Amino acid sequence: MKDQAQRLREIVNTRKKPNFQAISITSGKGGVGKTSFTVNLAYHLQKLGKSVIIFDADLALANVDILLGEKPKYNLMHLLNGEKTINEIIYTSKYGIKFIPASSGFEELANLPLEKQLYILEALQEIYYNFDIMLIDTSAGLSENVINFCLASDKTIVLTTPDPTALADAYAISRVILTHKPINMELGVVVNMVEDEEEALKIYKGMNSILRSFIGKSISYYGYIKKDNKLSESVRERYVLSAAYPNSTYSKNVRAIAQTLISGKEPSTEPNTSFWKKVISYWKNLAIE
Ligand SMILES: Nc1ncnc2c1ncn2[C@@H]1O[C@H](COP(=O)(O)OP(=O)(O)OP(=O)(O)O)[C@@H](O)[C@H]1O
Numbered sequence: 001m002k003d004q005a006q007r008l009r010e011i012v013n014t015r016k017k018p019n020f021q022a023i024s025i026t027s028g029k030g031g032v033g034k035t036s037f038t039v040n041l042a043y044h045l046q047k048l049g050k051s052v053i054i055f056d057a058d059l060a061l062a063n064v065d066i067l068l069g070e071k072p073k074y075n076l077m078h079l080l081n082g083e084k085t086i087n088e089i090i091y092t093s094k095y096g097i098k099f100i101p102a103s104s105g106f107e108e109l110a111n112l113p114l115e116k117q118l119y120i121l122e123a124l125q126e127i128y129y130n131f132d133i134m135l136i137d138t139s140a141g142l143s144e145n146v147i148n149f150c151l152a153s154d155k156t157i158v159l160t161t162p163d164p165t166a167l168a169d170a171y172a173i174s175r176v177i178l179t180h181k182p183i184n185m186e187l188g189v190v191v192n193m194v195e196d197e198e199e200a201l202k203i204y205k206g207m208n209s210i211l212r213s214f215i216g217k218s219i220s221y222y223g224y225i226k227k228d229n230k231l232s233e234s235v236r237e238r239y240v241l242s243a244a245y246p247n248s249t250y251s252k253n254v255r256a257i258a259q260t261l262i263s264g265k266e267p268s269t270e271p272n273t274s275f276w277k278k279v280i281s282y283w284k285n286l287a288i289e
C-alpha cells in the first residue's frame, strides 16, 4: 500500500502551486458529517481568499452535489470513460464553490483499481495550478481507495463524533493512516457534534495517547464543531449553512478550523482558551460553594 500511495503522492506533488494543499476529509464510521463539513469548509476557505475545489471522492455514493443543491450533468464516470476531460466535468455551484462531481450507484467506482485511481489523479494534475486548496471528501471506512487518497494528500482530517462506535472507527482509520504515513503528511482530528470544546479536547487527547502508546505516532488537533440543529435543516433544504447563516454556531466553528488549516502554524493541542476556561469554571465552583 505504501508504494501505491507513494506513486499517487508523486503525481499530486508535481505541477502544483508552491503553497497548494490537498486536504482529505475522512472517517471510520459513516454519517459523521464529512460532506457537510467539506462543503462549509470550502465556503469559508474561499471567504478567506483561497481558491478552492472539492473533489467528491465518495466515488460510488456522491453527495457533494446534493448538499450544494446542484445536479451536474457530467461526473467522474464520464472522465473515466474518456467522454469528457477534467475541465469539462468541473462544476461551479451557485455559491461559487467549484467541485468535481462523482456519480451514484456504480459499484465499480467503489473499489477502483490502482490504474484508475492514477488516471484520476493524473487528470487532476491539469488543474492543480488553478487552485490553492483541493478538499477531498472520501467515503467512510478502511477501503484501499480511501487510504490511498488520504496518503496522497498533504493533510488528512479524520472527522469523528463522540459516539463510542464512531470513536473506535476513527481510531482504527487513524492507526492505518499513521502506520503508512509519509513524513511530510499531517494527520489531524476534528470532533463533530460536541456540546463544547472541552468534550472535543478530551476525545482528542484520549485518541492521541492511545495512538502514541501503540504505534508511537501523534495526531494533530484541528478543532471542534458543536451540535447545531440548523445544520440538519440546511441538509434537508439543500443550502450551505455558512452562506445562509454566517453567524450560526456551525459556521463559526468551521471558520475557526479553516483559519487553523491555512495559518501555517503547527496545529495546537492546547487552545489558549483552555487555561482560562479552567480558571473560570474554578471560580464558578467557588461561587456555588
Ligand atoms: N454539527 C452537527 N450538528 C448537527 N447535525 C449534524 C452535524 N454534523 C452533521 N450532522 C448531521 O449528520 C448528517 C450526516 O452528515 P453528512 O452527510 O455530512 O455525513 P457523512 O460523514 O458525509 O456521511 P457518509 O459517510 O454517508 O458520506 C447530516 O445530515 C446532519 O443532519
Ligand SMILES: [Mg+2]
Pocket: 034, 035, 036, 058, 063
Ligand atoms: Mg458524505
